[in-house]
Amino acid sequence: MTKLLLRALAGETLPTPPIWMMRQAGRYLPEYRATRAQAGDFLSLCYNPELAAEVTLQPIRRYGFDAAILFADILLVPQALGADLWFVTGEGPRLSTVTSAADLKQLKPADDIDERLSPIYQTLRILSTELPPETTLIGFAGAPWTVATYMIAGRGTKDQGPAHALKDGDRQTFVHLMDLITEATIHYLSRQIEAGAEVVKLFDSWAGSLRGADFDDFALAPARKIIAALKERHPLVPIIAFPREAGDRYAGFAKATGADCVALDNSVPAEWAAEHVQVDGCVQGNLDPRHMVAGGPTLVAEAQRITRSFRGGPHVFNLGHGITPDADPDNVARMIDAVRSA
Ligand code: 1CP
Numbered sequence: 001m002t003k004l005l006l007r008a009l010a011g012e013t014l015p016t017p018p019i020w021m022m023r024q025a026g027r028y029l030p031e032y033r034a035t036r037a038q039a040g041d042f043l044s045l046c047y048n049p050e051l052a053a054e055v056t057l058q059p060i061r062r063y064g065f066d067a068a069i070l071f072a073d074i075l076l077v078p079q080a081l082g083a084d085l086w087f088v089t090g091e092g093p094r095l096s097t098v099t100s101a102a103d104l105k106q107l108k109p110a111d112d113i114d115e116r117l118s119p120i121y122q123t124l125r126i127l128s129t130e131l132p133p134e135t136t137l138i139g140f141a142g143a144p145w146t147v148a149t150y151m152i153a154g155r156g157t158k159d160q161g162p163a164h165a166l167k168d169g170d171r172q173t174f175v176h177l178m179d180l181i182t183e184a185t186i187h188y189l190s191r192q193i194e195a196g197a198e199v200v201k202l203f204d205s206w207a208g209s210l211r212g213a214d215f216d217d218f219a220l221a222p223a224r225k226i227i228a229a230l231k232e233r234h235p236l237v238p239i240i241a242f243p244r245e246a247g248d249r250y251a252g253f254a255k256a257t258g259a260d261c262v263a264l265d266n267s268v269p270a271e272w273a274a275e276h277v278q279v280d281g282c283v284q285g286n287l288d289p290r291h292m293v294a295g296g297p298t299l300v301a302e303a304q305r306i307t308r309s310f311r312g313g314p315h316v317f318n319l320g321h322g323i324t325p326d327a328d329p330d331n332v333a334r335m336i337d338a339v340r341s342a
Pocket residue numbers: 021022023024025026027036042069070071072073074075091092093140142155156157203205322
């Protein structure tokens with residue numbers, strides 16, 4: 001096993017961590033903007049295997065990252081389940097909402113999503129043949145709670161209020177929706193692995209708004225269920241879990257879910273995470289994406305502080321969240337140099 005990312009995920013402590021970035025194919029890159037313009041809109045780009053593979057490869061060519069992440073979106077699963085999905089320029093995603101048992105009935109069964117998602121599997125097949133041999137291919141899906149927050153509200157929300165309201169007001173409908181997304185996610189990620197994904201990542205971007213027993217029931221338990229099902233079918237494929245803004249609940253998350261690696265957002269001090277999270281295995285993270293905008297000596301100092309903090313165990317260097325469209329592409333090269341010379 002020579003790929004650096006797979007070695008770190010297997011628990012190896014390396015002198016230099018593998019590096020990739022969330023949203024590494026994105027609007028901060030002029031070549032991404034050009035391909036996106038060629039595709040038309042964002043969803044057309046996601047469903048065009050040739051162009052989606054092209055934008056996935058762009059940051060690999062430019063920076064030689066250790067991993068490529070499939071270009072797609074977590075909201076393709078709700079769409080495959082039958083929800084309407086569209087993107088409003090400058091505002092973000094819009095979906096038809098699911099707030100009642102009657103709405104749920106309109107959705108498709110969890111294993112009836114492949115026709116819609118087949119272009120995504122094709123993107124992975126193209127990437128498996130086109131990536132350099134040292135680059136690891138990552139597939140992904142949204143975790144059930146995060147996907148449910150968009151399906152219930154019909155859009156992104158600051159506090160996930162509508163999802164909390166359904167959870168607390170009509171528990172049965174909420175749990176049925178969570179179960180449907182959980183099953184669809186197991187199916188989707190299995191198909192991604194069969195199409196060539198060597199690692200899969202579960203994005204729970206809104207895990208931080210779940211507290212106490214809700215965190216156990218709706219962040220931890222679904223992750224455990226998805227990971228157990230994938231491990232049964234594909235025991236050798238490592239899984240990264242990203243319960244964003246989980247705070248002190250990051251401690252023990254890997255053990256409780258079976259994840260091979262826990263991805264940290266940038267609100268978690270690296271020194272704390274080395275002691276309380278990395279003890280259980282590999283961690284990923286966690287540079288504040290704002291440093292990719294500002295650059296300068298702070299970028300170098302922060303990238304090196306994080307690298308050194310996690311030096312005693314398995315670590316994958318990444319940002320704490322996606323790189324933003326206003327980031328300077330030159331800062332990415334500076335970040336990579338800083339990590340490798342730490
Ligand atoms: O080109 C554009 O203008 C579209 C911007 C964009 C991009 C590049 C969206 C819309 N999605 C993506 C790609 C994407 N999304 C990837 C590709 C791989 C990568 O480069 O990392 C991944 C992994 C995602 C995952 C995703 N989509 C998440 C989880 C991670 C996170 O950022 O927290 C979420 C919450 C989404 C929903 C989504 N899709 C797009 C937007 C703007 C949003 C957020 C909407 C909101 O909450 O307001």
